[in-house]
Amino acid sequence: MNRLFSSRLLPLLATALVLLVLFGAAGAHYEHFFSARVVLNLFKDRAFLGVIAIGMTFVILSGGIDLSVGSVMACSTVLLASLIMERGWPVPLAMAATLVLGAAFGGAQGWIIHRYGIPAFLVTLAGMFLARGTAFILSSRSLEIRHAFYAKNSAWGLPLGEGLTFTLGPMVFVSVLAVAMVVAHGTRFGRNVYAIGGSESSAALMGLPVGGTRIAVYALCGGGAALGGILSTLALGSGDPTRGMGLELDAIAAAVIGGTVLTGGRGWMVGTFLGVLILGTIKTILDFEGSLDPAWLRLASGGLLLGFILMQKVIAIRSRET
Amino acid sequence: SLAACQPSGPSGGGAGSGGKRVVGFSQIGADNPWRTAETESIKAEAAKRGIELKFSDAQGQQEAQISAMRSFIAQGVQGIILAPKVETGWEAILKEAKDAKIPVVLVDRGVAVADDSLYATLIASDFVAEGTMAGEWLAKKCGGKAGVIQLEGTTGSAPANDRKKGFEAAMASHPEIKVLASQTGDFKRSDGKNVMEALLKVHGAAITAVYAHNDDMAIGAIQALEAAGRRPGKDVVVVSIDGMGFAFDAIVEGKLNATVECNPLLGEMAFAALEQVLKGEALPKLLVQKDRLFDESNAAAERPNRKY
Amino acid sequence: MNRFRTPLLWPLAALVALLVFNALASPGFFDVEWKDGRLYGTVVDICNQGARVPMLLALGMTLVIATGGVDLSVGSLMAVSGAVAAVQVNAGASLGQAVGLALLLCSGLGLVNGVLIAKVRLQPIIATLVMMVAGRGLAMLLTGSQMVPFKHEGLTFLANGAVGGLPVPIPLVLGVALLAGVALRGSAWGLFIEATGDNETASRLAGLPTGGVRLLVYAFSGLCAGMSGLLEASNIAAADPARMGDTRELDAIFAVVAGGTALTGGRFSLAGSLVGALLLQTLTLTLYNQNVPPAVAPVPKALVILVVCLLHSPKLREQWGRWRSPSPA
Amino acid sequence: MSGILQLHGIEKRFGDFAALRGVSLELRAGEIHALMGENGAGKSTLIKVITGVHAATAGTMELEGRAIRPGSPREAERAGISTVYQEVNLLPNLSLAENITMGRQAMWGPFIRHGEGRRRARAALARLGVEVDVARPLGACPVAVQQMAAIARALEQRARVLILDEPTSSLDAREVAELFGVLRRLRDEGMGILFVSHFLDQIYALSDRITVLRDGGYVGTWEAAALPRLELVSHMIGKPVAAAEACAAKEEASAGPRRGAVVEVAELERKGVAGPFSFALEAGGATGLAGLLGSGRTEVARMLFGIDPATSGSVRVDGRVVSLTSPRAAMAAGFAFCSEDRKVEGILPSLSVRENIVLALQASRGALRRLPRAEQEALADTFIKALHIKTRGPETPMGALSGGNQQKCLLARWMAVQPRLLILDEPTRGIDIGAKGEIEALCAELRRGGLAILFISAELEEVVRNCSRVVVLRDRQQAEVLEGGAISLRQIMETVAAA
């Protein structure tokens, strides 16, 4: 029983282990790396990616994929900015509207995927163009949000000493993670997501609500992207239609590094959390290195990613054998 | 289990490796020759001054630029050079830098912040002015009457927005100049050629001028014009922005009519400014690059001076 | 027969619809002239620009997708190929050497993708994502991150010359497609690819070399990306390592699926993919021709993707059928 | 007794093909009703119409007097119809416990009580006499356990109507007995049970009434006690009793001439999984593997075919040691393996019947020596005729065939390569009696040509009938080898049971 449990969680443990090794090695090599500030930055800078990756994990667990998250995020930052600054909406209302629209957009994609049996890849590819286009139509340039609410809340947070604060972004990220873990593991909806990902036809034959669950999953992911957008406006104080280009690949990579299988049905929310931290650590290492020219930077980030995945695989296989 | 960290931020001139000065440079990307020239210039200047440069290539993402700046702050660099991707969104990170007493020098475009003490100075080109300059020159060259194709840069990018704005402002006073079509060539030579190829079939002889947001797209357009049997530089006026070396060559060959310089060699100015701030000297908030226009009258003479 | 008809029907229908729209909206769309010993016109442009990138990439991508995989690295491999060729000819290599080396390297990198997927058993998206990032780095490394212009008649001829009045890329891509089609259907590789994509476990147990099949398709995809990169570089007489082929993998994937090859693997149709790629290119040129503002341009693109997918959807047809002949309750 | 579920004139078309043509059926409360018919007769399709997987093209249904028209299995389940489908349609990625309780979990507010779920699942399986770790992922369990889980899931739901589509195809005698006990109890509690099986013994042991379908049409319904077996078979095949007799007679397969050992297995073992095993397989002979569920029969087959290669021991073919490190290597040694898990390891659902049949032969020839299309078609035709594969044509996608017909295609795939050794794991799963005879006859013919067969079946009678040597397994080890006259049902049972 115990052995079984650990063997199922093995990829996860391997991931955590490799992250620690990576962090430790970098800490030994670069001055100032081993600091509270670097760890905090990891959370601050990836909060929005984290939220989006969690939504993406739900989608991947259900056997789908969502390429539209980067564009939806960009679109919601512009929408929010223009609602607040151009229409004068109260900030909470504008945020709520953005969240609802993001979720509705995701839900609509889910509905098309389910109703017409079109591959998620394509529907969300169309969604990606649509949301990006909409963002550009809303504003072709970045919009500043200058508002008392933002001034007050963007720097608000738990003081950690040494002038460091655990700001709203990381807080939201961590709470979303906690909720996602409970939902994925402990609720019917969460288990249905795993079921659909395991085998859609079986899930349907077992009488599970396939359609509703699928639509909800994409709505969740769309909502997550919108929330990510909101967090990014809080962190940056602006909306920008070009933000989040290629973000979908980062979100997918985070989920996969965390052990979520792209064919669906297997994976963990904590894994995605680790995946986000790993991507962040890799980037931080490259920034600390700071002497790579762009060509080597790309080779190195590809190499680090590959090395990480290989190491994770080797550890998982080794420990299964012994 | 993290080791207690030292208070970060610049601890006199001693932080970094072995008393060497460390400066961070956050670059937007490496996706075009102009930007590569800028990066090279800053790297070369750092090497010349014996400064260790922490270079970060954000691959086109503002978020990556911000996290790079956070890493710089965590490393306790003495100064940061930032080439901001867009105008907005820098308030928080600039404040973090200021709190850590690290001066930030902005290069090639500005930021929108309420409190201009957040950065030391801005060494910038004025994209709107570039667009206007190109427009005015084109209007003069065509005698106030033309059918123009505008090749825009990457949709939503600051230079594309501003160069379009500046150009259209110039056109406002020339009612007989018609912008026949305005399409994005994504700042790429290949897309510039593809778009031009297509538009030539639609507008044909009505096209008498091309305005491209960068030199690359202009070269692509010239190739398309030639393939269609037109004579760029002669029966079609081609104007672009950036002033890259190859654009000068094209002017000398008579295929490109003019290019507005947008100087990427900011290294020397940037580091000079940084030195001044670190010494505690006051600096003007804006050091505008005087961008010049080159056409057949002065391109050949200038060509040997071009380093990029 | 059956296999031949179904996948081609819908992308062809969409293509025809788009062409009809163009014929009505922009007179002269179908005009073709004979100029300097070659055909000249919008339709020729569509085929030419389409042949250079989406069609070639789609050929390779079709086989990859048929095995149930995907190849995100093709855009970066284009850049690698262009970089190699440009650097080679500038160093005085002959056309054959430059082209040969570029294609060899790209097929090799494709093969690396294949090894990571078939032997190391990484998920295709991840393996090719790594190659997408690293390949771009390699291209930039080869060129010192600079654009590399070249003056080489042979190499520029590839995309700018004409054979029998047609721009070279058109007969080239048709030739590659024909060759691939004959090779796949004339041998059992086609069957093996489809079987691997349909049910890999079962195929392996039936004795198919599923690993070899994967190696082959990723190498072929790399080769196609290499050819496409050569043509793109040839077209502008320069290699653009940082930007060439950027996001073109999405175009290729769309072309393949529009052409009736399912993303889940199994049956494939090369002809369908070519039509899908043409559809995409026609759309792009239509947007230019109609002077749709670049900010708005993604929207019609999204709509066309949706419509084509809806046309393919068997569920939609089923629902239509039910709606048209309601059964007695 | 009253009709709890009534079907009137149910018709179902797939395109222009009529899979069901006006089927009417009445299921009463408190009866076990057998649904019989040859492969492809339309049994599974009828069940899928009842449970809302397929929408009927015409016809009506009533459940307890009220008209129903379920649009999905979910609606059918809500209405009180619980179903075990033909293939195991559960979730391989989730635990047994979750599979059994999915959708009906015990809740605490919005949260699932996982512990309670495991308890319930354990109880449900225990009712069927299965003791396993319910936290194990379903995909890692043997097919038989998966099938039991599917049944447990259906029983767990207190339904009015229970439908079982070939639930016993991979169960052995003991489990079948447990299952039948439970079904009888449920019948006595007033449930209506619809039951599909190809085992006549089981049908007669269990059912009260029998309905026969043929080619999608309704043939009739009889009291089981009043319908002699031969007459049932003749209704199923649609030919007079004499033909049915011939059909039954074919079950007596004649053994081919013995030609000495071709394959010698020595101390074959996969560490920690199964073994060691030592036995010989003769040309022209059939060797059976017998044992309980999970006794390692499938593992032996997988080792021999190089899927999970052995870690020690050797295999000789004609005296030469062969390396069995992959299926391809095993095929090169002349082995062929027809898996028990046809959905995952057998069929290629979107490829055609023809392609499915020629696949292994083509693989053994290599990609470059493509079988000419005409030869492929001839081969497919031959097997479609010889095995009576019911398909609209050789180009029909495999996924559209009935379960039994898919199984026949897989047999055809392996017969086509003309192997030295044919490993058959549950080859007659879901095959009707007529076809069983055909297949056994074909095997006999192959054996006459010098083929050796390794025969694995949960149905011990079949093993006894077909095999000239039986290797009995216990706890994933070889317990004993029985030969010739020593082979009998009793002897095998005793060996299996010996502590």
Ligand SMILES: Nc1ncnc2c1ncn2[C@@H]1O[C@H](COP(=O)(O)OP(=O)(O)OP(=O)(O)O)[C@@H](O)[C@H]1O
């Ligand atoms: N989805 C489908 N599309 C097309 N034809 C189908 C489909 N499903 C079933 N059929 C056809 O309907 C017929 C009846 O199939 P069905 O599965 O009901 O048979 P069955 O009686 O259950 O046989 P078996 O004993 O082999 O399971 C078969 O000829 C089959 O080919």
Ligand SMILES: Nc1ncnc2c1ncn2[C@@H]1O[C@H](COP(=O)(O)OP(=O)(O)OP(=O)(O)O)[C@@H](O)[C@H]1O
């Ligand atoms: N693919 C697999 N992965 C993990 N364990 C497996 C696998 N296949 C078989 N096993 C395990 O090996 C043991 C032997 O199972 P096997 O299937 O060989 O038994 P069997 O006698 O063939 O039973 P069955 O009646 O199910 O065919 C079982 O406990 C099973 O769980």
Ligand SMILES: [Mg+2]
């Ligand atoms: Mg059936």
Ligand SMILES: [Mg+2]
């Ligand atoms: Mg078995």
